[in-house]
Amino acid sequence: MKNLTSQQVTTLLIGSGIAAFFTLIAIFGPWIAPGDAETMHFTHLKQGPSSEFLLGTDRFGRDVLSRLIIGTRTTIVIAASSTALATVLGTAIGLISAYFGGRVDGVVMRLNDVFIAFPTLVFAMFVIGVLGPGIVNGILVIALIFTSSIARVVRSAALGVVILEYVDAARIRGETILFILCKEVLPNLYPTIIVEVCIRFGFAILVTASLSYIGLGPPPPMPDWGTMASEGRSLMLTNPWPVFAPCIAIVLLVVGINFLGDGLRVLLVARRTGHLGSTA
Amino acid sequence: MMAVQGVGNPHETPALAFHDVTISFQTKAISSPVVRNATLTIAPGEAMALVGESGSGKSTLAYAAMGDELNGARVISGRVEVSGTDISTLSGPMLQRLRGGKVAMVPQDPMTSLSPSLRIGRQLYEVLSLHRGLKGRPLEDSASEALRLVDLTDVPRILRSYPHQLSGGQLQRVLLSLAMAGQPGLLILDEATTGLDVTTEAHILELVGRIQRETRTSVLLITHNLGIVRRFCQSVAVIYFGDIVEIGSVEAVLNHPAHPYSRALLDCIPPIDSHITGQRLPTIDGAIPRRTDMPAGCLFAPRCQRATDVCSERVPELRTISPGYLARCVYAEDELASMLRSPRDTLLNERDSSSVHRPIPLLEVKDLVVTYQSGRNRVTAVNKISFSCNRGEVLGIVGESGCGKTSLARCIVGLIEPKGGQIVFDGQELTGYGLRRPHPLRKSVQMVFQNPQSSINPQHTVEQCLMRPLVLYELVVRKKRRDKVVELLESVQLGSEYMGRYPHELSGGELQRVAIARAFSSDPDLIVCDEPVSSLDVSIQAGVLNLLMELQQKNKVSFVFISHDLNVVRHVSNRITVMYNGRICEMGTPSELFVPPYHPYTEELLAAVPMVGVRKRKVIPTGNPSRYTTTTDTPCCQFSGRCPRYLGMICDKSVPPDKFTHSERHLYCHIPLKELESMEPVLEKVVE
Numbered sequence: 001m002k003n004l005t006s007q008q009v010t011t012l013l014i015g016s017g018i019a020a021f022f023t024l025i026a027i028f029g030p031w032i033a034p035g036d037a038e039t040m041h042f043t044h045l046k047q048g049p050s051s052e053f054l055l056g057t058d059r060f061g062r063d064v065l066s067r068l069i070i071g072t073r074t075t076i077v078i079a080a081s082s083t084a085l086a087t088v089l090g091t092a093i094g095l096i097s098a099y100f101g102g103r104v105d106g107v108v109m110r111l112n113d114v115f116i117a118f119p120t121l122v123f124a125m126f127v128i129g130v131l132g133p134g135i136v137n138g139i140l141v142i143a144l145i146f147t148s149s150i151a152r153v154v155r156s157a158a159l160g161v162v163i164l165e166y167v168d169a170a171r172i173r174g175e176t177i178l179f180i181l182c183k184e185v186l187p188n189l190y191p192t193i194i195v196e197v198c199i200r201f202g203f204a205i206l207v208t209a210s211l212s213y214i215g216l217g218p219p220p221p222m223p224d225w226g227t228m229a230s231e232g233r234s235l236m237l238t239n240p241w242p243v244f245a246p247c248i249a250i251v252l253l254v255v256g257i258n259f260l261g262d263g264l265r266v267l268l269v270a271r272r273t274g275h276l277g278s279t280a
Numbered sequence: 281m282m283a284v285q286g287v288g289n290p291h292e293t294p295a296l297a298f299h300d301v302t303i304s305f306q307t308k309a310i311s312s313p314v315v316r317n318a319t320l321t322i323a324p325g326e327a328m329a330l331v332g333e334s335g336s337g338k339s340t341l342a343y344a345a346m347g348d349e350l351n352g353a354r355v356i357s358g359r360v361e362v363s364g365t366d367i368s369t370l371s372g373p374m375l376q377r378l379r380g381g382k383v384a385m386v387p388q389d390p391m392t393s394l395s396p397s398l399r400i401g402r403q404l405y406e407v408l409s410l411h412r413g414l415k416g417r418p419l420e421d422s423a424s425e426a427l428r429l430v431d432l433t434d435v436p437r438i439l440r441s442y443p444h445q446l447s448g449g450q451l452q453r454v455l456l457s458l459a460m461a462g463q464p465g466l467l468i469l470d471e472a473t474t475g476l477d478v479t480t481e482a483h484i485l486e487l488v489g490r491i492q493r494e495t496r497t498s499v500l501l502i503t504h505n506l507g508i509v510r511r512f513c514q515s516v517a518v519i520y521f522g523d524i525v526e527i528g529s530v531e532a533v534l535n536h537p538a539h540p541y542s543r544a545l546l547d548c549i550p551p552i553d554s555h556i557t558g559q560r561l562p563t564i565d566g567a568i569p570r571r572t573d574m575p576a577g578c579l580f581a582p583r584c585q586r587a588t589d590v591c592s593e594r595v596p597e598l599r600t601i602s603p604g605y606l607a608r609c610v611y612a613e614d615e616l617a618s619m620l621r622s623p624r625d626t627l628l629n630e631r632d633s634s635s636v637h638r639p640i641p642l643l644e645v646k647d648l649v650v651t652y653q654s655g656r657n658r659v660t661a662v663n664k665i666s667f668s669c670n671r672g673e674v675l676g677i678v679g680e681s682g683c684g685k686t687s688l689a690r691c692i693v694g695l696i697e698p699k700g701g702q703i704v705f706d707g708q709e710l711t712g713y714g715l716r717r718p719h720p721l722r723k724s725v726q727m728v729f730q731n732p733q734s735s736i737n738p739q740h741t742v743e744q745c746l747m748r749p750l751v752l753y754e755l756v757v758r759k760k761r762r763d764k765v766v767e768l769l770e771s772v773q774l775g776s777e778y779m780g781r782y783p784h785e786l787s788g789g790e791l792q793r794v795a796i797a798r799a800f801s802s803d804p805d806l807i808v809c810d811e812p813v814s815s816l817d818v819s820i821q822a823g824v825l826n827l828l829m830e831l832q833q834k835n836k837v838s839f840v841f842i843s844h845d846l847n848v849v850r851h852v853s854n855r856i857t858v859m860y861n862g863r864i865c866e867m868g869t870p871s872e873l874f875v876p877p878y879h880p881y882t883e884e885l886l887a888a889v890p891m892v893g894v895r896k897r898k899v900i901p902t903g904n905p906s907r908y909t910t911t912t913d914t915p916c917c918q919f920s921g922r923c924p925r926y927l928g929m930i931c932d933k934s935v936p937p938d939k940f941t942h943s944e945r946h947l948y949c950h951i952p953l954k955e956l957e958s959m960e961p962v963l964e965k966v967v968e
Binding site: 164165166168169171172173174175184187188 | 690693694695717719722723725726727730731734736737738739748752798
């Protein structure tokens with residue numbers, strides 16, 4: 001910490017604060033929420049904020065604040081687990097591709113290109129069409145979509161590391177490929193991976209929202225931020241809160257996670273190289 | 281104004297003059313000086329060398345001469361004059377005319393100094409039209425002429441080329457022609473030849489010398505290599521941590537330095553004379569002080585053997601010792617009086633072939649071929665090389681970059697697979713590479729790399745780095761591993777306090793010591809050292825070399841020691857192999873190699889290597905490097921294209937025979953042995 005500038009410490013603190021805040025809400029949501037997320041108050045349709053409903057109600061008269069709080073868990077679970085899955089898969093693919101190079105690299109990366117060229121939502125609709133909608137399938141689809149981009153980033157960062165002499169030294173020692181990849185190469189990529197993960201996490205929330213919007217998200221009436229935003233969209237001009245509230249939550253969480261990632265990266269870079277990297 | 285150096289007319293306006301110049305980094309709170317009170321003058325037509333370790337402020341000084349700020353270091357007091365003009369009075373456009381027009385610089389790295397996306401011609405036209413106002417036909421003509429001036433052949437092709445299409449030597453020539461294009465009065469070479477091969481370096485310096493004499497251009501040569509100073513410059517300034525500590529003629533400074541620092545630097549260079557090998561090189565103790573922790577008195581005092589209380593109390597003046605000769609030391613006269621060089625301690629054993637009793641071959645390489653794919657072409661890096669390295673022996677391999685020495689090293693340690701031939705280690709043939717090698721063999725062959733920064737994982741502490749081989753090979757029981765790591769660290773003269781440090785907290789020299797400890801940790805039989813000291817400063821080089829050789833003798837390890845530096849290889853090796861273009865030219869003990877008969881390539885190498893303390897034969901035939909041929913699989917002498925003693929078709933059509941039948945000495949050449957033996961020796965020791 002002592003190597004960081006005060007601005008970087010602030011970034012780290014804000015980031016971790018926001019992340020902790022949302023994590024707590026995700027865990028304790030059902031106990032914190034002022035009301036029930038699914039109860040429809042037919043006498044209070046499309047209301048603005050009031051003392052009874054702090055963020056107003058949507059067109060079915062459901063409490064926006066309660067839905068927002070309850071929906072946090074779904075949203076974070078989907079985004080976090082899909083990002084985690086994508087990171088593990090993508091890192092493994094990227095490392096292997098960079099280390100072996102040549103034909104392995106060529107095949108893996110061309111497959112990757114095909115994947116990236118394929119429109120995300122078309123792919124998602126295809127997979128969910130086959131597997132059926134649901135949280136688990138949603139996670140799988142988003143993870144698959146992000147795997148290729150993480151693999152690409154990890155590969156290009158790893159390419160600069162696998163040629164270094166300490167990797168040669170490990171090979172001369174007779175280390176296994178698993179050891180070289182995990183202990184010699186991977187730790188040098190953490191700063192890059194962290195940044196990529198944070199960006200993907202933000203996108204994961206947005207993709208979840210998109211999937212919900214085209215009706216392939218978590219089945220209703222279970223609330224999640226994306227579904228909330230898309231449901232309220234048609235009445236946004238007269239009843240903005242059901243859209244604004246989840247949007248603000250998404251922005252806040254994504255910004256917070258990126259702050260956290262940036263701070264962690266700087267912390268890692270500073271500890272192991274003695275200077276503060278400006279970019280990954 | 282005082283004329284400091286003995287060269288040139290003192291009444292002539294100097295090409296460059298520094299008057300009491302202090303250059304400093306300015307941040308909000310602090311100002312830390314990089315160069316303090318520098319005073320020097322360079323007369324028209326004079327070549328002055330500026331010598332010092334990295335971080336001593338050499339480049340900062342050079343940038344100040346161009347009115348530029350290196351990394352934001354500014355001249356805060358004093359005056360910099362170029363041809364009598366105080367450059368602080370110049371405005372933007374006038375400064376621009378000064379740069380390139382009056383002062384020009386040739387930087388160190390040609391690859392980053394030329395724009396990769398513009399053709400050479402375009403970059404040359406720009407300078408010519410800016411400084412000479414040329415256009416159209418005359419512009420093209422003078423561009424061609426500028427390239428011809430620097431001995432480049434095939435000018436039209438070079439004008440059309442992009443930088444990546446040219447070799448390092450060609451690029452450095454292009455940079456030189458760019459610098460000369462504005463017809464400057466002062467040429468600054470900032471380590472301009474450091475990255476080049478010795479022979480290319482020699483050609484380029486010769487060229488600069490010719491230009492300097494013909495056009496009376498002054499030259500400021502920044503270098504850490506004292507050898508090239510002697511050959512090329514008339515005067516020399518030695519700079520230590522921002523202070524010019526000694527300034528005078530080359531003869532004075534290099535033959536009998538008055539400042540202990542200059543003497544120590546000279547002593548660090550491995551001696552070329554054959555009787556001294558196998559001895560410890562003197563080293564400079566300690567390290568350059570930190571900027572935050574400046575000594576009160578003489579900056580060199582903490583490392584100086586002569587230092588007394590006086591030295592640490594006040595800063596010594598740069599004072600005149602004899603006309604045109606200044607030194608910044610209280611004891612300069614005493615230093616001059618004690619002309620005897622400090623005696624060198626001997627190592628445990630005298631290093632000579634005879635010290636390797638009853639040679640038992642450890643490593644045998646037979647007809648080894650290494651090829652690699654470069655785009656669509658297959659390049660043969662190592663072409664049917666055979667040699668052996670005995671137990672406890674240091675086998676030096678010397679050659680230019682691209683001669684295949686690194687490919688050879690990587691093949692021996694099992695990083696790349698040979699295309700043909702055999703590697704026999706300890707009677708066992710090594711097939712396959714890396715993990716496919718049997719377990720005990722992996723342990724017994726280790727490697728020390730050139731660049732310590734990239735050979736140790738920045739994510740691991742020193743302890744983790746040294747612990748790993750112990751764990752992997754299960755050499756030491758778990759409880760004693762930590763003690764073993766401490767022991768290893770102590771064997772490379774580092775304390776246990778280094779255990780928890782990360783590589784970025786260590787200097788280059790310390791890192792290389794850790795890398796050496798790692799190589800020795802598995803108690804190997806063979807260590808391949810690939811340019812282990814090339815990236816280190818001279819003063820640090822000596823310490824690391826001493827350490828390597830001490831450990832080698834103590835542990836009875838064999839070394840395959842690869843370097844482009846003939847001085848270093850000469851110092852450490854029992855036998856030396858000279859490689860050119862993937863083939864062995866000559867092989868023998870150092871004493872055999874340094875006297876005739878020479879292979880023509882060895883002769884050229886010896887002539888090109890900068891050395892201190894020897895006089896060289898005046899006339900040395902040199903081949904034309906532009907006749908350089910790439911490796912081919914057709915039978916021929918690889919050196920024929922460049923050979924100054926080229927015989928004719930026989931050299932192009934058949935593989936040269938070995939002139940010796942003796943198993944330890946080889947010389948592959950078509951020239952009759954009689955003729956080779958009658959060559960005049962290249963080196964002659966200077967009797968001091």
